[in-house]
Amino acid sequence: MADQKVYKPKQISGFPEWLPEYRAVELQWLDKIRKVFERYGFCSIETPSVEEIDALLAKGGETEKEIYTLGRIHDDGNPALVADMYKYHLKAGKSKEEAHGIVTGDLTNYFSHSMEAEAARAKASDQIMALMATKETRLALHFDLTVPMARYVAQHFNDLIFPFKRYQMQRVWRGERPQKGRFREFCQCDIDVVNVDNLPLHFDAELPAVMFEAYQALDIPPVEMHINNRKIIVGYLQGLGVQDIPFVTRELDKLDKIGVEKVTKILTENFKGDAALAQKCLAIVQIQSADNSFVDKIRGLNVTNDLLEQGLNELKFVMDNLQHLPKESVVANLGIIRGLDYYTGTVVEVRFKGKPMAIGGGGRYDDLAGSFISQKLPGIGISIGLTRLFAMLLDEGYIKPGAKSPTQILVVLPDESRRTEAAATANALRQRGYNVELFHSDSKVKRQLSYAERKGIPYVWFPPFEDGKPHEVKNMASGEQVNADPSAWKI
Amino acid sequence: MADQKVYKPKQISGFPEWLPEYRAVELQWLDKIRKVFERYGFCSIETPSVEEIDALLAKGGETEKEIYTLGRIHDDGNPALVADMYKYHLKAGKSKEEAHGIVTGDLTNYFSHSMEAEAARAKASDQIMALMATKETRLALHFDLTVPMARYVAQHFNDLIFPFKRYQMQRVWRGERPQKGRFREFCQCDIDVVNVDNLPLHFDAELPAVMFEAYQALDIPPVEMHINNRKIIVGYLQGLGVQDIPFVTRELDKLDKIGVEKVTKILTENFKGDAALAQKCLAIVQIQSADNSFVDKIRGLNVTNDLLEQGLNELKFVMDNLQHLPKESVVANLGIIRGLDYYTGTVVEVRFKGKPMAIGGGGRYDDLAGSFISQKLPGIGISIGLTRLFAMLLDEGYIKPGAKSPTQILVVLPDESRRTEAAATANALRQRGYNVELFHSDSKVKRQLSYAERKGIPYVWFPPFEDGKPHEVKNMASGEQVNADPSAWKI
Numbered sequence: 001m002a003d004q005k006v007y008k009p010k011q012i013s014g015f016p017e018w019l020p021e022y023r024a025v026e027l028q029w030l031d032k033i034r035k036v037f038e039r040y041g042f043c044s045i046e047t048p049s050v051e052e053i054d055a056l057l058a059k060g061g062e063t064e065k066e067i068y069t070l071g072r073i074h075d076d077g078n079p080a081l082v083a084d085m086y087k088y089h090l091k092a093g094k095s096k097e098e099a100h101g102i103v104t105g106d107l108t109n110y111f112s113h114s115m116e117a118e119a120a121r122a123k124a125s126d127q128i129m130a131l132m133a134t135k136e137t138r139l140a141l142h143f144d145l146t147v148p149m150a151r152y153v154a155q156h157f158n159d160l161i162f163p164f165k166r167y168q169m170q171r172v173w174r175g176e177r178p179q180k181g182r183f184r185e186f187c188q189c190d191i192d193v194v195n196v197d198n199l200p201l202h203f204d205a206e207l208p209a210v211m212f213e214a215y216q217a218l219d220i221p222p223v224e225m226h227i228n229n230r231k232i233i234v235g236y237l238q239g240l241g242v243q244d245i246p247f248v249t250r251e252l253d254k255l256d257k258i259g260v261e262k263v264t265k266i267l268t269e270n271f272k273g274d275a276a277l278a279q280k281c282l283a284i285v286q287i288q289s290a291d292n293s294f295v296d297k298i299r300g301l302n303v304t305n306d307l308l309e310q311g312l313n314e315l316k317f318v319m320d321n322l323q324h325l326p327k328e329s330v331v332a333n334l335g336i337i338r339g340l341d342y343y344t345g346t347v348v349e350v351r352f353k354g355k356p357m358a359i360g361g362g363g364r365y366d367d368l369a370g371s372f373i374s375q376k377l378p379g380i381g382i383s384i385g386l387t388r389l390f391a392m393l394l395d396e397g398y399i400k401p402g403a404k405s406p407t408q409i410l411v412v413l414p415d416e417s418r419r420t421e422a423a424a425t426a427n428a429l430r431q432r433g434y435n436v437e438l439f440h441s442d443s444k445v446k447r448q449l450s451y452a453e454r455k456g457i458p459y460v461w462f463p464p465f466e467d468g469k470p471h472e473v474k475n476m477a478s479g480e481q482v483n484a485d486p487s488a489w490k491i
Numbered sequence: 492m493a494d495q496k497v498y499k500p501k502q503i504s505g506f507p508e509w510l511p512e513y514r515a516v517e518l519q520w521l522d523k524i525r526k527v528f529e530r531y532g533f534c535s536i537e538t539p540s541v542e543e544i545d546a547l548l549a550k551g552g553e554t555e556k557e558i559y560t561l562g563r564i565h566d567d568g569n570p571a572l573v574a575d576m577y578k579y580h581l582k583a584g585k586s587k588e589e590a591h592g593i594v595t596g597d598l599t600n601y602f603s604h605s606m607e608a609e610a611a612r613a614k615a616s617d618q619i620m621a622l623m624a625t626k627e628t629r630l631a632l633h634f635d636l637t638v639p640m641a642r643y644v645a646q647h648f649n650d651l652i653f654p655f656k657r658y659q660m661q662r663v664w665r666g667e668r669p670q671k672g673r674f675r676e677f678c679q680c681d682i683d684v685v686n687v688d689n690l691p692l693h694f695d696a697e698l699p700a701v702m703f704e705a706y707q708a709l710d711i712p713p714v715e716m717h718i719n720n721r722k723i724i725v726g727y728l729q730g731l732g733v734q735d736i737p738f739v740t741r742e743l744d745k746l747d748k749i750g751v752e753k754v755t756k757i758l759t760e761n762f763k764g765d766a767a768l769a770q771k772c773l774a775i776v777q778i779q780s781a782d783n784s785f786v787d788k789i790r791g792l793n794v795t796n797d798l799l800e801q802g803l804n805e806l807k808f809v810m811d812n813l814q815h816l817p818k819e820s821v822v823a824n825l826g827i828i829r830g831l832d833y834y835t836g837t838v839v840e841v842r843f844k845g846k847p848m849a850i851g852g853g854g855r856y857d858d859l860a861g862s863f864i865s866q867k868l869p870g871i872g873i874s875i876g877l878t879r880l881f882a883m884l885l886d887e888g889y890i891k892p893g894a895k896s897p898t899q900i901l902v903v904l905p906d907e908s909r910r911t912e913a914a915a916t917a918n919a920l921r922q923r924g925y926n927v928e929l930f931h932s933d934s935k936v937k938r939q940l941s942y943a944e945r946k947g948i949p950y951v952w953f954p955p956f957e958d959g960k961p962h963e964v965k966n967m968a969s970g971e972q973v974n975a976d977p978s979a980w981k982i
Contacts, residue, residue, distance in 0.1 A: 017538050020534040068563065069563060
């Protein structure tokens with residue numbers, strides 16, 4: 001070990017970790033969120049951190065670039081190199097045999113710089129044969145908890161009771177370029193309800209209510225639930241005769257980021273100069289109301305469409321069923337689109353009052369598990385972006401550090417000869433439910449008190465320093481020190 | 492979505508997941524373990540799932556083959572291919588410029604099968620330039636929680652209070668060939684104490700005691716703490732004049748797996764035919780005692796060595812300080828070696844009584860964080876192999892399923908017109924601390940009862956079906972149904 005060089009550790013960008021006093025707060029958050037989820041009958045599940053790449057991509061998509069795949073350190077030869085070359089040719093339309101020929105030939109040439117060409121050819125050939133023989137399963141870290149949940153429900157379909165209400169609080173990974181407020185590894189807290197064939201609309205109101213309660217439990221600035229229904233915007237655009245609806249909704253979703261002017265320009269161009277049409281598109285997504293006045297505002301736009309009508313009724317139903325939440329904490333916001341393609345009805349975004357950034361969100365999907373099972377499994381889910389939320393409030397100085405230690409009582413070690421008695425005192429207090437440390441070494445009392453102070457331990461217990469003397473306990477905040485009985489004293 | 496093909500999901504070997512009723516038990520376990528850890532003043536930390544590969548390998552080792560590295564899906568060109576080729580030549584001793592020339596040249600030739608050679612050369616050149624410009628950080632999933640903890644302590648050294656007592660309950664990953672009882676992803680629950688310069692020996696007794704209490708909290712078959720001290724075996728082998736001590740300890744560690752005969756044979760060969768020496772090596776590792784009689788047994792082997800003497804005193808101290816644990820739950824077992832090279836003193840292995848398999852373990856290390864920081868940071872840590880333990884007892888049928896849902900009370904929905912009242916009843920019960928579901932649809936009472944039964948919900952609440960009638964509650968286990976007041980009734 002003496003000749004081992006020191007490898008200076010540093011923070012890896014996008015992979016946060018907290019000091020114990022902040023982790024203590026995060027842990028409290030997780031406990032509180034879980035408690036709310038369970039209070040509404042959501043059960044806990046966890047899924048593996050990895051899925052097969054094919055499963056992750058089953059819904060297709062733009063997420064591909066964000067996926068972290070798993071590989072291995074190759075100590076001998078370079079199977080990854082060979083596999084990549086081989087697959088490159090398969091992708092280019094070559095047959096397995098052709099690809100095999102090309103790669104082994106190339107490698108003979110390629111490796112001739114540094115090792116015997118014949119050996120390289122033989123090794124590559126072996127590796128390709130192995131690749132061809134086994135159906136290779138490539139694994140990747142999940143980028144959300146919704147796709148794994150859908151896979152879980154499909155896989156365990158016969159063992160679950162529907163409607164299946166689950167919560168999942170796990171880490172997810174996204175290989176984004178890290179920037180402020182974005183992480184490559186972060187914790188999400190999701191609830192979803194999935195049912196067979198048909199999922200009652202009441203859940204579209206229940207889930208935002210549960211989530212609102214979860215945020216409220218956290219002692220953070222007040223949040224607003226912004227609610228919309230995809231059917232409204234899609235029906236409205238259909239009613240307007242818009243052709244490329246996915247493109248238009250995608251551009252409308254950028255409103256908060258790039259502003260009205262730019263979006264109008266992009267849409268007008270797409271509509272071959274029809275600026276009036278662009279303005280009509282923008283009109284709807286700027287409607288917001290904390291009551292049902294959004295209905296009249298939309299009707300005032302004079303577009304008729306069945307899907308629009310259905311969406312309006314659904315959103316009105318959800319708003320009506322959230323009347324029990326505090327006034328103005330629920331907003332019908334027609335500008336909420338949410339990027340993911342699988343949402344088909346209600347969409348939800350959680351924001352701090354007056355701030356546009358999402359700190360949570362979700363929506364209803366009609367067939368998310370449909371890529372895994374022939375059964376129709378509609379669902380609705382909402383997710384708290386826990387790490388992002390926590391990091392943001394930490395950064396703003398809003399989160400105050402918790403204790404550096406869960407210890408409530410430090411038992412002083414009078415001296416080594418009295419260790420047995422001191423240990424017995426510590427155990428007696430533990431058995432009464434307190435978190436207790438016995439000081440680890442025979443040191444001056446001043447040093448032991450300083451340790452308690454630095455760790456934020458609220459009480460210091462003095463077992464008798466001589467036989468027959470009483471126990472004493474010191475309240476570190478008030479400085480008060482009193483006689484106490486370890487079998488009866490209470491915090 | 493209509494033309495989306497169904498991707499049939501399956502279990503990925505080595506990556507376990509549980510049904511909700513078993514996850515409920517696992518979650519209880521985690522809660523109980525955490526409670527014990529906190530009771531002794533260990534604070535929670537979590538570290539990222541990944542570390543830089545260099546950090547993971549800083550202690551060197553045989554773990555390399557088990558490490559999962561992170562990669563990306565490459566949709567355009569093939570940077571991984573280029574990077575691999577480039578690094579291959581660097582490793583073969585070429586300069587950066589030479590490697591650059593070889594790879595771009597080769598790729599011109601290589602890609603000529605399928606795309607324009609000049610374009611390939613230009614692209615490869617760009618990619619290599621980028622590689623040369625950035626100090627690339629390769630990331631990998633951690634394979635235990637000890638190395639990340641050591642890195643954490645070194646990195647946050649100035650912000651931590653020592654002795655630093657932390658617990659960490661996280662997933663780790665090992666790319667082993669999966670076999671029964673082995674997982675590629677699993678949860679570990681670790682406690683460690685780390686101090687600056689010197690760590691009192693009392694912690695060598697405290698940690699096994701804490702861990703014993705954690706196992707006891709789980710309602711599993713009785714466990715034994717098998718304790719040894721590396722100094723004993725190393726000192727003993729030194730005293731015998733054995734040359735290659737790492738080799739000999741490694742072979743002795745295989746005793747349980749391959750038996751006395753084989754180990755004797757291997758050692759005798761290593762000792763150039765000295766069978767008596769091999770037998771002396773085997774003699775010590777077969778010593779076990781639930782009391783301090785191991786001391787006399789070792790002295791009876793007539794080997795004198797200072798390190799051996801030091802180890803004996805330490806082990807005796809630890810055994811003496813574990814006297815408060817139940818009789819015969821602590822065993823001085825001189826055969827406990829534990830594979831990892833960084834242990835330097837006390838080593839611990841947790842087993843079920845009468846079974847050789849480890850269900851947890853750990854030990855003392857004198858300089859684990861020494862590869863990250865110049866400060867000397869000795870520590871001791873023990874880990875519960877939670878997933879392995881859980882899976883084993885599940886497999887043996889020892890773990891009984893918990894509830895499929897955390898719901899304690901299902902509130903019946905009499906009919907749609909009474910939803911508001913039923914929802915208010917559910918909320919009243921929730922505010923009193925119960926986990927409550929309101930049935931999701933206007934269905935026959937029989938169907939609602941069946942839902943409660945299938946989900947294992949213990950109570951079904953009947954709000955009034957007509958105005959002025961009383962609430963009733965049914966105990967699903969006993970079948971008893973009585974009048975009840977939602978503001979006063981207790982489970």
